[in-house]
Amino acid sequence: MKKKSIKDIAQDLGLSKTTVSFVLNNKGDEKNISKKTQIKILDYVKKVDYHPNQIAKSLKQGQTNTIGYLVPDISNPFFAKIGRLLEDYFWEKGYHLLIGSTDENKDKETQVLNMFVNRQVDALIVASCFENLGMLKTLAAQRFPMVFFDRESPDFNGNYILVENKNAMRSAVDKVINKGAKRIGLLSITPNVYSLKLRIDGYKQALIENNIDVDEDLIRVVEIDDLKESSKTQLTFLMEQGVDAIAFTNNQITAHAIWLMNTAFREDLDRMNFVSFDNLDLFDYSLPIVTSVAQPIKEIAQYSVDILEEVMKSNKEESKRIELKPRLIER
Amino acid sequence: MKKKSIKDIAQDLGLSKTTVSFVLNNKGDEKNISKKTQIKILDYVKKVDYHPNQIAKSLKQGQTNTIGYLVPDISNPFFAKIGRLLEDYFWEKGYHLLIGSTDENKDKETQVLNMFVNRQVDALIVASCFENLGMLKTLAAQRFPMVFFDRESPDFNGNYILVENKNAMRSAVDKVINKGAKRIGLLSITPNVYSLKLRIDGYKQALIENNIDVDEDLIRVVEIDDLKESSKTQLTFLMEQGVDAIAFTNNQITAHAIWLMNTAFREDLDRMNFVSFDNLDLFDYSLPIVTSVAQPIKEIAQYSVDILEEVMKSNKEESKRIELKPRLIER
């Protein structure tokens, strides 16, 4: 027995598609369908376990109740957790998430964006690398509902949910200086996104405010596509320079570097201090001890949803920029 | 300028929709469309940046190129990582992932399944709690392409990608016994899914094989909806019983328990041994030291895709059951 359509239901019941459609969409009363007919339809529909075809509905209504969630990597705990929160918030409202990971690759990002648009998603939640502004600008020009989080571009005007990158990093680094660190290195993945640059700025500011010279040589950058080798090289370099603290600019590099520290520099762990932008659960029970900047994941998700709802309702001109305060976790 | 449809393209070019459609679907030659016309269409389409509406296409073809990924929680690293791998494999083939987290709630699971089906996903990859077999059996009866992973139900016949739960747990526990553990507790979330039961069986078997009496009192169960309090109570109980090792049945309970151990039983860490089913990155640098069973995530994803492809092509009767070997990580 193949799946029933609304037409089948109508035929089976000797009614028209119109009537059935009205009733199924709770417009029975409004459209003056008799109670008797309504009940007949509702009963039958339940009996044969009819479910409307959302694709047909979407085509007709030009609305899919789907949100595109574009991130560098859905398996990164930061993006995974936010994804889960979004899923829950949107579930309430009947929206669902289509996911697309880009690996910070600008071409892949454009492809994913295209995929989302072709599939007529109603809105986008995006952590972009902002290297290909073309497509984004086209969408923005069409007033396509979008909110951007975690990353921003000075060249792109949109709705942003961000955290105070610079200041948070500044105070975290300040903390380890107070704990006695004198020679502080920094390890970052290639700071292609603006947020990372800000975090590095925060690091520098903390040094300056504490009268420590900024030694550009201690600011090391790791190639993302060669994380393994590259981070080993850079970390080793820093250790050879005799640093007594290292700041990391995101969870990815931290996780990797900490693993390396445990593997190759175990004996140095005690005397060193670490700062991580992004908190990881494991910091609560890992060696070494890491002072971290915890992003307010719930608020990020909540604000994304709120802003998106606003945008989707009234499609007004101006865009919002929200900067949330991360939580500093001293350890 | 609103979005162009195939109709617009045809009109602009003084051609029919058919011709345009053929060319766009690379059937130009096959359908004897002149090279000249083909080029004209392709150029124009590029110029106006036309992209076909996938929803319309889906409706027409009864195929959405979408896969539903149903899991207890997409932010659980195990499911997030597998999700990412699936995303990549399917990306190649033009399929995309719609996600649905269920929190092991059987009603939510049914709702998510319905949502997927209404949206006409082409197939499902499912980590089910198997508490509501109704919907699953209906789908199976319709030969709906599905593969199940991580969990199984003796009452449900389907394509399974699993790991050797019992044996893996057995050898992991055996390892800590060899390291000297004598009184070994077990902590699990409520073993509502069969895989968890098997892991517990493995634990028991290891004890028996080593001539240690199985003390049912040392097998403690934590309520999933009260993870925090419940795990604290149970863990404290085990410690009071003087255990010198604890086995955990999945990553969720392990992560929580380890955090608790660090918080409340720090001084006991040195003398204790731990076993975790599911590996976590943090084990590489965390205290305490944990011997773990690492699931072969890549293979799980790869097999899921392979089996699904098979099923979607030839929709034959019989179903497969694949049992992969996890990797034991001694620490």
Add this chain to the structure above:
DNA sequence: ATGAAAGCGCTAACAT
């Protein structure tokens, strides 16, 4: 109180 018919954007069998 209910139905007929058009149309969302696409594909494809069947003309010409």
Add this chain to the structure above:
DNA sequence: ATGTTAGCGCTTTCAT
């Protein structure tokens, strides 16, 4: 070599 037309399953305006 290209066009006409029906139809996927639904909503909704306009009849009756």
